[in-house]
Amino acid sequence: MVESSGLPADAFCAKCPTRQVLDHIAGKWTVLIVDALLSDGTMRYTELARRIEGVSQKMLTQTLRALETDGFVTRTVHPTSPPHVDYTLTPLGHSLAEPITALRRWTETHINDIERARAAARPLPPTGAGLR
Amino acid sequence: MVESSGLPADAFCAKCPTRQVLDHIAGKWTVLIVDALLSDGTMRYTELARRIEGVSQKMLTQTLRALETDGFVTRTVHPTSPPHVDYTLTPLGHSLAEPITALRRWTETHINDIERARAAARPLPPTGAGLR
DNA sequence: CCGAATCCTGATAGATACTG
DNA sequence: CAGTATCTATCAGGATTCGG
Numbered sequence: 001m002v003e004s005s006g007l008p009a010d011a012f013c014a015k016c017p018t019r020q021v022l023d024h025i026a027g028k029w030t031v032l033i034v035d036a037l038l039s040d041g042t043m044r045y046t047e048l049a050r051r052i053e054g055v056s057q058k059m060l061t062q063t064l065r066a067l068e069t070d071g072f073v074t075r076t077v078h079p080t081s082p083p084h085v086d087y088t089l090t091p092l093g094h095s096l097a098e099p100i101t102a103l104r105r106w107t108e109t110h111i112n113d114i115e116r117a118r119a120a121a122r123p124l125p126p127t128g129a130g131l132r
Numbered sequence: 133m134v135e136s137s138g139l140p141a142d143a144f145c146a147k148c149p150t151r152q153v154l155d156h157i158a159g160k161w162t163v164l165i166v167d168a169l170l171s172d173g174t175m176r177y178t179e180l181a182r183r184i185e186g187v188s189q190k191m192l193t194q195t196l197r198a199l200e201t202d203g204f205v206t207r208t209v210h211p212t213s214p215p216h217v218d219y220t221l222t223p224l225g226h227s228l229a230e231p232i233t234a235l236r237r238w239t240e241t242h243i244n245d246i247e248r249a250r251a252a253a254r255p256l257p258p259t260g261a262g263l264r
Numbered sequence: 265c266c267g268a269a270t271c272c273t274g275a276t277a278g279a280t281a282c283t284g
Numbered sequence: 285c286a287g288t289a290t291c292t293a294t295c296a297g298g299a300t301t302c303g304g
Contacts, residue, residue: 009240012164014186021246022239026158028296032144045267054146056297061268071249081304082266092245099238102231107154108141113224114153117203160277177286188278193287214285215284269302276295283288 024070029055029063031100034089037073038097042088072096156202161187161195163232166221169205170229174220204228 011018024030032052037043043051049060064087067073072093078084089097143150156162164184169175175183181192196219199205204225210216221229 009243011236011240012168012184017247018240018243019186021243022163022236023160025235025239026160026163028155028158031154031158036144052144054151057268058270058298059296062296069250069253070246071253077267079304083268083304085267092242092249095242096238099231099234102234103157104143104154106228106231107157108143108150110224110227111141111150111153114202115149117224118201121201121203181286188280189287190279191277194277209286215287217286266304267302269300271300272298274295274297276293278293279291281288281290284286 021070024066025096025100027063027066029059030067031104033060033063033067034072034093034097034100035104037087037089038094038101042086045085045087048087067093153202156198157228157232159195159198161191162199163236165192165195165199166204166225166229166232167236169219169221169225170233174218177217177219180219199225 007016009018010016011022013019029052032055033048036048036051040047040051045060045064048064049055049057052060064073064075068075071090073087074090076086076088078086141150142148143154145151161184164187165180168180168183172179172183177192177196180196181187181189184192196205196207200207203222205219206222208218208220210218
């Protein structure tokens, strides 16, 4: 597996472009956006905003633009009033959707085990999950 | 699939614990750490630091602790001098490794398509994908 | 009204230095 | 060796604003 700069794709190497892409994909909202578009086909901006609870307009726009430049979604503006913007997955986006859906599914399936592990790990967690 | 609080697991719902877990898993370093532990079995702190280029000590520690409380890795301290700490995947961690590895593999496989899309999208920045 | 850009502020990642 | 403490740069989120 060799990419255009002639080096092997290796996500463990900080320099490899794979790393940047992985960082995008691993982003908080990417999983949910791609997943939503996979199940619904084409969605409008506000449909996505409503579907993905808790996302801000800023992050939604920002993530969608990143997905667009990476070639995962296409953005179609209908010059109507009120404005109408459609987002849909490209073939590349569809192929990305597979591992991404697998990840969300895994999480939903194993949430019980994880919550049990959390309870067992720390019998008294007040706040601040990280180290501080 | 119903979790302990009696609600269906739904990552699209902001309240669902699945969301928090997904945020962890989708974190920048989690993918690389779990993946490294999968291939190497057991690794020491500095082995992980060396393997995963670009990770800071802070983020490595923080991510490892999160993985530990979520039940994905076990942390074993050998009371020797110098200190010796081993990290290894739990069975739950192993099962998580499958979708995570799939994601990294996908990225490494499709990096060509993505870079092509990026070049086509805008003759400008690769990483500054945010809106400005 | 929808989609998005801007400004402001609190949280978070990262670099560096220090410690048992 | 394996972290911790601290400081700083960066980024996410909220509110507001704007253009069609």
